[in-house]
Amino acid sequence: MTEQQRQSSRDRILIAAATMIGEDPAARLSVRAVAARAGVSTGSLRFHFPTQRELQETVLAGIYSMVAPDDDIHDRSRPARDRLVDRLRQVLAPAGVGEQARSAWLKVHESFIAERPTEEARAAYLTLDRAGRRQIEAWLAVLTDEGTLAPGDNEQRALFLNTVITGLSIQRVLPAEDTVLTTETAVLYAAVDAVLGEPAQG
C-alpha cells in the first residue's frame, strides 16, 4: 500500500491546491492552508514538495496539462473568454514551468538569438511564429462567427495576444516573486477581455 499511500497523499495535496486556485485564482497557496485543506501535515507536504515554489510550479503544470480538445473553442455552453483563455494556455503549455521552462528557452535562445541566426533559422522561426498567430486568428474567427466577438481586425488582435503570450513565457524563465501561478491567470484574462471588448478589470 506504500505506493498507493504515496500517490494518494501527494495527489491530495495537488488536488487541494488546484481546488484552491480554482476557487480563487489569487490564492496564496501557503503551506499551512494547503496542508489543512488536503488533510495533511505541513511536514508531509514538505516531504513531497521540498520547497513551496516546487509545489506551485507543479500545480501550474497540472493546470496546463489538462488539455482541452481542439474543437473546445466551439463549445458555446462555456463563456467565450474562458474558452479563449484555455486555448491560449495550450499555446503557452509547451513553454513549461520551472526548470523545464528554462531548458526549453535555452534551446530557443541557442537557435535564434545567441549567434546571429542563419537565414534558414530565421525563416524557420518566422513560419513558426506566423503559424501561432494564424492559430489564434482562427480561434478569434470562431468567436466572431458566433457573434461573441465584434467584427474587427482579428490579425491585429492576434498579434496583441501573441505578444502577451510571449511576455508570459519569458516571465516563466526569469526570476519571479512567487510563481507566476497567481498572476499569470489574471494577465491572461485581462488580455482576453481587452480583445473581447469587455471592461478589463482584475
Added chain:
Amino acid sequence: MTEQQRQSSRDRILIAAATMIGEDPAARLSVRAVAARAGVSTGSLRFHFPTQRELQETVLAGIYSMVAPDDDIHDRSRPARDRLVDRLRQVLAPAGVGEQARSAWLKVHESFIAERPTEEARAAYLTLDRAGRRQIEAWLAVLTDEGTLAPGDNEQRALFLNTVITGLSIQRVLPAEDTVLTTETAVLYAAVDAVLGEPAQG
C-alpha cells in the same frame, strides 16, 4: 523642535532605506531592518509610513525623481493614452533595437537565465522588476487622480502592462517579418486601451 524632529526622523528612515538600496539593490527593506538602520523603533517607522508599501514607494519615487523626471505624464493637453504609451516606450527604450537589442538581451540572459541564477542575482532582478512595475503603477495613479482612469486595481494593471512590455522587448530580439516598430505601436495602444477601458481596437 517638533517640526525638526519629525523631519529628521522621517528623513533618517528614508536615508537609511535609500542607503540600503544603494549598498544592495536587492535589499528587502523590511520593517525591522530599516528601523534598526535608521536607529528608530518599528513603531515610529509605522507612524511615518503606515504601510510598508508606502515606505518602499516613497524611497523608489525619490530615487527615480533623481534619475528621470516624469513630468510628461501630467501634461493634460495630450490624450491620456498617448501619454501612457510614451512612458511605456521610455521603459522599452533601453532594450534598444536591432543589434543593440540583441546584445542587451544577451546580458540579461547571461545574468539571469543561462546559469541557474544565484539567489543574489535572483533578488537583484526581482527588485529591478518590481521597481519597473511600481513606476508604471505611479503613472497609472496620476491618470486615476485626474479622473482619466477609473479607480481599480492599479497593481494588477501594471502587472499586465509589464507583461506586454516584456513580450515586446523579446520580440525585438527574435526574428520578425518587417520591423517590429510598425506593429509594436499598435500593440502598445491595444494594451493601453485595455487598461483605460476604451474599446480595444487598433
Added chain:
DNA sequence: GTCAAGGTAGCACAGTGTGCTAGTACAGTG
C-alpha cells in the same frame, strides 16, 4: 498649571517558509 497633539518605543499577534526530530508502516533479508 492643564490639556491635547505629535511623535516614539516596543511588545503582541498572526502570518510566512523551512529545518528537524520522533514515530509509523512496510518491504526485503538474515
Added chain:
DNA sequence: CACTGTACTAGCACACTGTGCTACCTTGAC
C-alpha cells in the same frame, strides 16, 4: 521469526515578515 532500511507522516521550532496596539514622552497652546 527478528532486523533493517526506506518511505512517509506528524508536528513542533525557528527566524522571519507586516501590522495593530498601548504606554510613554515631549512640546506648544490655553
